[in-house]
Amino acid sequence: MKYQNMTPQSTVRRLPLYLRKLDHLIESGIQVTSSQELSSRTGFTAEQIRKDLAYFGAFGTRGKGYNTKFLREKILKIIGLDEQTNIVVVGVGHLGIAITRYNVTKNPYVNVAAAFDIDPAIVGKKILDVEVLHISRLKETAKKQDIRAAVLTVPAEHAQAGFQSIVESGINVIYNFAPVKLPAMKGIYVHNADLSAELQSIIYYATMLHKEKNKILAKK
C-alpha cells in the first residue's frame, strides 16, 4: 500500500495514550488543554501530537487549544471504542487472568465477553464476572455477540490450535502473546507481543550500559 491517506501505525499506537491523558485531565475537571500539556507526562512532542490528531481532522481551536471532552469523544470514535467493544481471552493462565482482570476493573472501554481454555480444572470457573468456557464454545460465543478481537495467551505448543479456533469462529483480529509466529492470512490482523523476546532485546541495552560503566571504571 502506498503512503497516502494512510495513518501511520505509530500514530495509532499513540492515540490510546492521548486518551488516557485526557481521561485524567477530565477527572481533574480540566475543560481545555493544549498540545503542550498533552505532551507533558506522555513523552511525545507537542508537534507530533498535533500532527497525529490532524490525520483525523481539526479538533482544536487556534490560539486556544483543545476541549478535553470533545477530543476524548473524537478519539474514542476514531479507535472505535465509542460503541460496545467485546473481546475474548483465549488461554486462562496467569497472563490471561491478568489481562482479563485488568480490563474488567480498569478499562471501561472494553468488555471481556468470556475467557476460554481446554483445562477442565479451570473451565466453569469465573474471573471476576467473566465466565471461563471450554474452547469448543468459542464459535457459538462469537456468533451470539460481536467479538472484535481475541487475546491469545496460551503456551507455545497450543498457539497454532488456539489461532485456528479463533479464526474459525470468525474473529479476525488477534493480540498474540504466544512466542510463535502465526501464519499470515488474508483479512486476519495479528499483533504480536512477544514478552520474552522483548525482555531479551532490553537486555541488549542493559549489556551496553554495563559495558559502558565498566569502561568508565577502568579509566580511573
Next chain:
Amino acid sequence: MKYQNMTPQSTVRRLPLYLRKLDHLIESGIQVTSSQELSSRTGFTAEQIRKDLAYFGAFGTRGKGYNTKFLREKILKIIGLDEQTNIVVVGVGHLGIAITRYNVTKNPYVNVAAAFDIDPAIVGKKILDVEVLHISRLKETAKKQDIRAAVLTVPAEHAQAGFQSIVESGINVIYNFAPVKLPAMKGIYVHNADLSAELQSIIYYATMLHKEKNKILAKK
C-alpha cells in the same frame, strides 16, 4: 545521538527472534542455515536478516550460509546473554507470576534472582524456586548479585514507588508494564509495555476491518 555506528532499535528487537529460530534449528540437528531459511517462520525478509547481522560482523560464509551454533553464540554474545543474566520482578500479581514462571521454565538464558512485593500475604512464598521478598530487600539483593534489569508489574498507583525502589537499588534497566509514563532519568533505560494501550490500538484496526466488512455487505 546521531545515526552512525548505532544499531537500529528495530534490529535489536529482531535479534531474540533469530536466536529462538536458531535454537529450534539446532534442536533439529541442523548445522548450517541461510538467511532464506531464517526468513521463513520469522516473518522478516532475508535481506533484512543479512543486514541486521552485518551490523555486528560477517558471520556467514558466502555461497554457503551460516553455521547455526556459531551464529547462536555470536548473537548470545551481542545481546549479552552469554554470561549469567540476572533479573528481578517487582510486583507479584498475575502478570508478575506469569513472567517469572515463563522465564524460569522456558528461558534458559535469563535467571530470575528474586521477586518483590509489599503484600505480606505473598512475601515469603515462592514462585517455583524464586523467592518472593519484601520490596525493602531489593537494595541488598541488588548489592549481592549483578542484576541487569527489573521487570515492573505493579498497579499504576504503585508504579512511581516501585520505580524509585528499583533506581535506588542501582538497577538501571526497567521493563515497565504499569500504565504510567515513568520519568526520564539519565543513565536509566525504560522500556514500556503498555498492554492495555496496545490492546486499544489493536481495536483501531479491528474497527477498520469491521467498517470495511459492513461496506462490502452494504454494496450487495
Next chain:
DNA sequence: TCATGTGAAGAGCTTCACAGCA
C-alpha cells in the same frame, strides 16, 4: 497574540540490486 494545523526538511529504517567471495 497564541496555539493549532501543515508543507518541507531531515532522520531512521527497509528494500533493491548487485558486487564479492567460498
Next chain:
DNA sequence: TGCTGTGAAGCTCTTCACATGA
C-alpha cells in the same frame, strides 16, 4: 555457482519552521 555482505534508492515517520485563524 550460490549465498553473503553492502552501497544506493526508497519509504515511513519525526522534527522544523511558519502560515493560519480564533
